[in-house]
Amino acid sequence: xxxxxxxxxxxxxxxxxxxxxxxxxxxxxxxxxxxxxxxxxxxxxxxxxxxxxxxxxxxxxxxxxxxxxxxxxxxxxxxxxxxxxxxxxxxxxxxxxxxxxxxxxxxxxxxxxxxxxxxxxxxxxxxxxxxxxxxxxxxxxxxxxxxxxxxxxxxxxxxxxxxxxxxxxxxxxxxxxxxx
Amino acid sequence: xxxxxxxxxxxxxxxxxxxxxxxxxxxxxxxxxxxxxxxxxxxxxxxxxxxxxxxxxxxxxxxxxxxxxxxxxxxxxxxxxxxxxxxxxxxxxxxxxxxxxxxxxxxxxxxxxxxxxxxxxxxxxxxxxxxxxxxxxxxxxxxxxxxxxxxxxxxxxxxxxxxxxxxxxxxxxxxxxxxxxxxxxxxxxxxxxxxxxxxxxxxxxxxxxxxxxxxxxxxxxxxxxxxxxxxxxxxxxxxxxxxxxxxxxxxxxxxxxxxxxxxxxxxxxxxxxxxxxxxxxxxxxxxxxxxxxxxxxxxxxxxxxxxxxxxxxxxxxxxxxxxxxxxxxxxxxxxxxxxxxxxxxxxxxxxxxxxxxxxxxxxxxxxxxxxxxxxxxxxxxxxxxxxxxxxxxxxxxxxxxxxxxxxxxxxxxxxxxxxxxxxxxxxxxxxxxxxxxxxxxxxxxxxxxxxxxxxxxxxxxxxxxxxxxxxxxxxxxxxxxxxxxxxxxxxxxxxxxxxxxxx
Ligand code: FES
Numbered sequence: 001x002x003x004x005x006x007x008x009x010x011x012x013x014x015x016x017x018x019x020x021x022x023x024x025x026x027x028x029x030x031x032x033x034x035x036x037x038x039x040x041x042x043x044x045x046x047x048x049x050x051x052x053x054x055x056x057x058x059x060x061x062x063x064x065x066x067x068x069x070x071x072x073x074x075x076x077x078x079x080x081x082x083x084x085x086x087x088x089x090x091x092x093x094x095x096x097x098x099x100x101x102x103x104x105x106x107x108x109x110x111x112x113x114x115x116x117x118x119x120x121x122x123x124x125x126x127x128x129x130x131x132x133x134x135x136x137x138x139x140x141x142x143x144x145x146x147x148x149x150x151x152x153x154x155x156x157x158x159x160x161x162x163x164x165x166x167x168x169x170x171x172x173x174x175x176x177x178x179x180x
Numbered sequence: 181x182x183x184x185x186x187x188x189x190x191x192x193x194x195x196x197x198x199x200x201x202x203x204x205x206x207x208x209x210x211x212x213x214x215x216x217x218x219x220x221x222x223x224x225x226x227x228x229x230x231x232x233x234x235x236x237x238x239x240x241x242x243x244x245x246x247x248x249x250x251x252x253x254x255x256x257x258x259x260x261x262x263x264x265x266x267x268x269x270x271x272x273x274x275x276x277x278x279x280x281x282x283x284x285x286x287x288x289x290x291x292x293x294x295x296x297x298x299x300x301x302x303x304x305x306x307x308x309x310x311x312x313x314x315x316x317x318x319x320x321x322x323x324x325x326x327x328x329x330x331x332x333x334x335x336x337x338x339x340x341x342x343x344x345x346x347x348x349x350x351x352x353x354x355x356x357x358x359x360x361x362x363x364x365x366x367x368x369x370x371x372x373x374x375x376x377x378x379x380x381x382x383x384x385x386x387x388x389x390x391x392x393x394x395x396x397x398x399x400x401x402x403x404x405x406x407x408x409x410x411x412x413x414x415x416x417x418x419x420x421x422x423x424x425x426x427x428x429x430x431x432x433x434x435x436x437x438x439x440x441x442x443x444x445x446x447x448x449x450x451x452x453x454x455x456x457x458x459x460x461x462x463x464x465x466x467x468x469x470x471x472x473x474x475x476x477x478x479x480x481x482x483x484x485x486x487x488x489x490x491x492x493x494x495x496x497x498x499x500x501x502x503x504x505x506x507x508x509x510x511x512x513x514x515x516x517x518x519x520x521x522x523x524x525x526x527x528x529x530x531x532x533x534x535x536x537x538x539x540x541x542x543x544x545x546x547x548x549x550x551x552x553x554x555x556x557x558x559x560x561x562x563x564x565x566x567x568x569x570x571x572x573x574x575x576x577x578x579x580x581x582x583x584x585x586x587x588x589x590x591x592x593x594x595x596x597x598x599x600x601x602x603x604x605x606x607x608x609x610x611x612x613x614x615x616x617x618x619x620x621x622x623x624x625x626x627x628x629x630x631x632x633x634x635x636x637x638x639x640x641x642x643x644x645x646x647x648x649x650x651x652x653x654x655x656x657x658x659x660x661x662x663x664x665x666x667x668x669x670x671x672x673x674x675x676x677x678x679x680x681x682x683x
Contacts, residue, residue: 053352057361088365090251096467118337128634135487136552146629172361175344
């Protein structure tokens with residue numbers, strides 16, 4: 001497609017007349033048309049492929065439940081549906097956070113996703129530790145790093161209380177570059 | 181009668197041949213000459229191809245019953261396993277044949293490396309082969325996602341977390357990978373498209389190229405010390421030798437391939453029948469916190485590396501090592517394309533191979549054990565060995581309870597059961613003195629979290645009192661000075677509890 005072979009004499013059988021100007025034009029015209037058509041066809045192809053990279057996914061305030069669901073002195077699992085959920089997500093749209101209430105109306109909301117590589121950390125009330133099942137990351141009750149490979153403490157969500165409900169600012173699977 | 185059938189078949193063949201040229205196309209492929217000494221070492225490539233064919237056939241059939249939607253994938257797999265006739269067997273074959281394919285590819289590649297078959301003029305064959313290795317691994321990884329269970333979900337999470345660490349563009353790349361800011365339906369759909377369209381298509385094309393290159397260059401002879409590859413003369417000499425001593429691929433080499441492939445197929449078929457399908461393990465609901473995600477065998481070594489690598493260098497290694505490995509593998513025949521092929525004359529290459537193979541094997545084995553992972557349910561599921569409770573004081577008994585209750589055994593084993601992350605506690609009383617134990621419990625260190633804020637001092641005293649009783653039969657308490665003081669005033673410990681309780 002890219003070569004101009006039709007003009008190379010060696011490709012021509014001996015008896016055929018030299019290529020007419022029209023024939024050279026036809027080839028170029030064909031390549032041009034293919035190019036235009038290809039460009040048009042690639043708009044949706046490339047557009048679709050890179051949309052997730054260009055789209056700004058906004059965080060939103062998400063209701064985790066009444067503050068009475070998270071009693072003082074305890075760390076409990078809060079659940080919500082991810083704000084970006086689509087009908088085909090099924091149960092994978094559900095998300096979890098660890099909610100720690102350490103003073104009246106004072107919370108820490110941690111991502112369950114380990115700050116190392118995202119495995120689900122589990123809370124142990126008795127030893128007051130979060131443990132990660134994957135590579136053995138451990139965190140203290142305030143989310144700070146206690147041991148193992150995680151490079152930092154647990155990711156924390158911003159939270160606020162509106163009308164006695166605990167809301168968190170969420171919109172993306174937590175990860176190292178941008179936390180939550 | 182027989183004769184007329186033979187005539188008919190001959191006529192049919194002739195008719196087809198005159199219109200398609202299929203026989204004159206296939207015949208040279210079947211009868212191309214291969215070195216006489218190409219014996220059992222040469223069967224692994226064919227076996228890889230055979231298992232790939234099994235994957236294509238079982239994969240197409242599975243695609244007719246699998247629902248590639250995050251909402252339904254899990255239940256469709258259970259339906260395949262339980263309701264569809266032979267469904268479970270197809271899933272099992274697909275899974276075990278995939279493992280077998282990886283194994284065959286790795287052995288094939290090892291042979292080619294050790295025999296230096298990648299040298300001139302077969303550089304391109306090696307490079308295409310390397311791409312095929314990556315296709316195989318990518319098929320395995322995406323196939324693991326198809327199970328859409330907890331392993332798949334959190335495996336994607338790990339992948340996403342790694343991509344997230346790419347500077348500047350990490351977040352964008354991650355969103356492209358997942359199809360959005362979370363793992364969900366879009367994620368499964370795009371991995372499905374990769375697994376059933378893109379990667380198999382690519383693999384088939386690359387296999388075609390690999391085979392065409394075999395026909396063009398011929399397969400290499402067994403290496404002999406002193407028989408050096410010189411690009412100037414190699415092709416001529418090779419053709420000369422093959423003409424003299426070579427044999428036809430069909431049947432001389434093909435018969436060996438068939439014997440081996442048949443045997444492998446029977447073994448894998450038996451494994452599939454005996455072990456059954458792999459997964460799905462647990463509903464992929466991220467609010468189920470009890471998940472214990474593990475990758476498939478082929479990726480366990482990466483899992484281990486993630487656990488053991490110093491955190492400071494981790495991101496750098498994660499982002500820099502893969503391109504280096506890829507470039508090195510692809511570029512290998514460019515670095516070294518001439519000279520000796522015999523392993524005995526290439527001690528460096530053999531050493532490198534042994535080192536890499538040992539490292540990968542060890543990392544994989546460590547991943548199977550995964551000693552660094554806490555055993556999340558050890559504290560509720562494993563009883564304290566009775567022998568450790570016999571003749572203990574109430575304080576020590578209380579300490580045993582604290583030890584159990586504070587999840588110590590998630591990381592420490594007692595009586596051979598429990599986590600392997602920390603040292604086992606069976607004779608900790610001989611290793612550490614009372615004071616050392618108190619310090620270890622309260623301040624942690626050496627990868628242990630500090631329990632200072634999490635245990636009351638009464639609890640600490642009790643658990644330490646219990647641990648000092650855990651000694652090898654007849655051994656004295658740790659003879660470090662602190663321990664001796666303790667021993668000389670045995671009533672001190674209970675006092676501490678009393679004062680704490682009195683508060
Ligand atoms: S993901 Fe938690 S320690 Fe690696």
